[in-house]
Amino acid sequence: MxxxxxxxxxxxxxxxxxxxxxxxxxxxxxxxxxxxxxxxxxxxxxxxxxxxxxxxxxxxxxxxxxxxxxxxxxxxxxxxxxxxxxxxxxxxxxxxxxxxxxxxxxxxxxxxxxxxxxxxxxxxxxxxxxxxxxxxxxxxxxxxxxxLPVSAGLLHDAERYMKALDAYHVGKIEPIIACFADALELAVVIGLRIADDVDDVLSAWRASNTDRAGSASHGLPELLVEQPVVNAAYVANRLAITDRAARTLIETACERGILSKMGNAKRGAYYQADELIGILEEASRLQGIRRIAAR
Known part of the structure; x- marks a missing residue:
């Protein structure tokens, strides 16, 4: 992820x-x-x-x-x-x-x-x-x-999905309809679990932010939910601040444990929100999907 x-x-x-x-x-x-x-x-x-x-x-x-x-x-x-x-x-x-x-x-x-x-x-x-x-x-x-993560709902049981398509090819529509209904239900569960986990992370980040109201740092968490890997240019553009202010904001976020540096010299300076990446990693793996659904 x-x-x-x-x-x-x-x-x-x-x-x-x-x-x-x-x-x-x-x-x-x-x-x-x-x-x-x-x-x-x-x-x-x-x-x-x-x-x-x-x-x-x-x-x-x-x-x-x-x-x-x-x-x-x-x-x-x-x-x-x-x-x-x-x-x-x-x-x-x-x-x-x-x-x-x-x-x-x-x-x-x-x-x-x-x-x-x-x-x-x-x-x-x-x-x-x-x-x-x-x-x-x-x-x-x-x-x-x-x-909703509909693809995750469909592909968590890829064999059933493919068999339902095969059945459709010979005129049987019930298997693909049942497959879709179950996939949507699972997607709702996965989506809710991800949203709850992300809300917990955001609440902790907000609690640790002592900056004055109106500071650009208050807009960073929601930006990271949308894009959990950033660089200074991206943050500056999205939060409408200068490159220098973006670099300072990223440094502060690293000190607070919100971001950590990643990448290498060839790729440039990029930073990742480890906690959000962890949530997405869990939801992107088949075993993770099953654990989320079972919670």
Missing amino acids: RNVALAELSDKAPTNALLIAGNVAAMREALRQSGPVSIDSICSIHDVLMAETSEWEGLRDEQVWIGGTPYSPHGASFVPPHASRVPDYINDLIEFGVREDVPPVAKEAIFHAQFETIHPFTDGNGRTGRALVHRMLANDEVLMHST
Whole structure:
């Protein structure tokens, strides 16, 4: 999680962290959008996701398959529709997405499964599809003011999730709906636990802050919740203070145990909020998710 947060600020983060940061950016793009879903808005999410790669060509124009070998669909576990059919299928899916006669959670589950079945891109379909879930939940006013870790809820039991998609491919919709409902319930639990743990950390930080009211130091904790790895330039920009004041603020935060220095000379001077990173690390691991859910 430290490297993922670093990737928000620097392209010198590890490659895998840069890819995960792309997932976060795609979700933010999905949440930023408003109004009906369209092919352009879906492609926009995918473009943000794949910004660090060469996969920018929009809807695929070639045949793809899942499993088997790179040379032939022979032996593949699933072969999506021919590329020529993808635009019509996506438009049909978009029409389904605005229906009001289907319960929202069931509709989002079917929408997601159908999106993955169409497989509209050469790469990044699963990540784009999961980012779209947040957009659909917001459109249907299920989640209007918060963002839940839905992917964590789905992927904590990846085998069940994949089996539910396989079942959908042969016309069985109940498994993916049940999978989604359980994933949302687990996401609520995970989200609440993370929020409670973060609130405890923030309360302790506020109690240790004796600076005068109006000091920039009072705005640092909330900034670190959003971005738990920072440098002086980022703090200065976000808190509207000078670089010198930002460096002083960071030094004080280090003395108070809020931040600690990380990185090396090549990356530059970055600082991390260890307690917040610890909470996110716990929530990002499969065993951690299960421990959180059991609490």
